[in-house]
Amino acid sequence: MNYAPLTDQLLPDNISRSFLVPLSEPNLLSPNTSFIGNFQFVWDSVSYGAIQTCPRKYKFSIIDGYQLSPTPSTLLFGIYFHKIQEVWHKLLAHGMDKDLALLRCVRLAGLLGENLLNDRNERTKETLIRATVWYLDQFKNDPAQTNIRPDGTPAVEYSFQLPLFNIDNQTIYLAGHLDRVATFQNSVYLCDYKTTKSDLGDRFLSTFKPSYQFEGYLAAAHILSSVPTSVFPSPPTGLIIDGIQLGVTFTRFQRFIVRITKPEIDEYLTDLEYTIKVKAKGYAEANHWPAEKTSCHLYGGCEFLSVCSKPPQDRERILKTNYVKRTWDPAKAR
């Protein structure tokens, strides 16, 4: 089933419309167009982060496509909040009145919230609706104005795929999706939303720099702005990150500005090139992705702990039983 925010209709999957939000997560298995054999030539921050964290994790999650099922609430809540904000900006660009657009976003939050597992008290259907209403109330007249593409649509979920360098005559690309490109105080910023249970203090802010995700986004934005357009009239100044603290009985917001300089971006691109040329290519040629065991127990534990804690001969069976396969293809635009 899909939700059509412009008309407030629920429509079955066999109806084709240009602006529909799927209400369930399809198990997408399709040929991965970012790979030639077992070598990846289109890279995004997720695959770069995975191979740096643990090559075996990269094999399981990116090459084989194994993911936890059902999707954890911590991940799904953030995906839904992003989707609702994308719909908000698209509705406004269609000329919809803000109060009506808010009602449509609240309905969407309620529909998507049905899929949350209710295993986390701060990430439920109710807290998703509350975060949507309170956030859009606070940022109804956002001083960061969304940039508009040449075709008149807003620069939200802006997909890119940019050539970086060649290996053995194969072009290597950087790909991804920018949540929102906006202008604030006459400068271009990339905007993102981050939900957390924790305080929105210095510790929260420190998690965004250094960052594979944001340095990759800013690297792409710098490249894209080399030819000025309505989306990128000038190079980006930095990031606007809206922190969203989720409590059981409250939601708080705080906006942060993060600056990442051009030399830092250049360093990111150099590191990415070495990682692909030395690590990714070497592992692919050897057809072996070694375990990085210092990463197993970080941040609450790797999602493949239950696999790697068993002998090698048991792992494929555990993966097939406890995980679903979804193709992670950075080359696919959203």
Ligand code: SF4
């Ligand atoms: S559990 Fe450890 S070795 Fe296994 S994929 Fe995760 S980080 Fe790598």
